[in-house]
Amino acid sequence: KxxxxxxxxxxxxLEGKNCTLQCNYTVSPFSNLRWYKQDTGRGPVSLTxxxxxxxxxxxxxxxxxxxxxxxQSSLHITASQLSDSASYICVVTPFSGGYNKLIFGAGTRLAxxx
Amino acid sequence: xAGVIQSPRHEVTEMGxxxxxxxxxxxxxxxxxxYRQTMMRGLELLIYFxxxxxxxxxxxxxxxxxxxxxxxxxxxxxxxxxxPRDSAVYFCASSRNTEAFFGQGTRLTVV
Numbered sequence: 582k583x584x585x586x587x588x589x590x591x592x593x594x595l596e597g598k599n600c601t602l603q604c605n606y607t608v609s610p611f612s613n614l615r616w617y618k619q620d621t622g623r624g625p626v627s628l629t630x631x632x633x634x635x636x637x638x639x640x641x642x643x644x645x646x647x648x649x650x651x652x653q654s655s656l657h658i659t660a661s662q663l664s665d666s667a668s669y670i671c672v673v674t675p676f677s678g679g680y681n682k683l684i685f686g687a688g689t690r691l692a693x694x695x
Numbered sequence: 696x697a698g699v700i701q702s703p704r705h706e707v708t709e710m711g712x713x714x715x716x717x718x719x720x721x722x723x724x725x726x727x728x729x730y731r732q733t734m735m736r737g738l739e740l741l742i743y744f745x746x747x748x749x750x751x752x753x754x755x756x757x758x759x760x761x762x763x764x765x766x767x768x769x770x771x772x773x774x775x776x777x778x779p780r781d782s783a784v785y786f787c788a789s790s791r792n793t794e795a796f797f798g799q800g801t802r803l804t805v806v
Contacts, residue, residue, distance in 0.1 A: 613793065615794075622799070622800075622802075623799050623800070624699070624786050624788070624797030624798050624799050624800050625738075625786075625797050626797070627794050627795075627796075630793065630794065670737075670738070674793075683740065683795075685737050685738045686737075687737045688737065
């Protein structure tokens, strides 16, 4: 069983609409949780990073939330744009781990249509 | 800074040939990572270096894979001999603290 599970696997929305992506994890304890955006043919780019003690972090139209009790995180995209079309990857770092312990989710593929 | 630079962007090679992927990390970063991404398995860490020294290569699939970092500004990932199942996108990333910055990747196709 994957320690970081994301849903939905893929999502299609219309430009201007909001959407929320989910990340459930079993990694415990953990040091931080990141959301990355990966455009097609490009490398992942960090959107937000939250430590275990934080419960929300915003980056422009992107807002990430974290509930350490239920081990859930969400990424909310407001007023979506065509350029938001990408894969969004949730990444968890275990508390005792070094960099080699990054645990990646499979990603949610988002398509924003005009 | 131009970010993490990888070359080539695309590589098509025949099975059995040697393939060398290259990476230039961001100046000042002391960690360098090599990842492989496939549709089936997502992003997998192959190996990472700290201050040019390999720290953990447990993700390297087999002896056909090797990686070097001769200096702080350059690293290579070599596959010899290559096989069709090695086809994937290979990412290099560098870091100075907690955030890793990824290159644009090398799409490798082994036919």
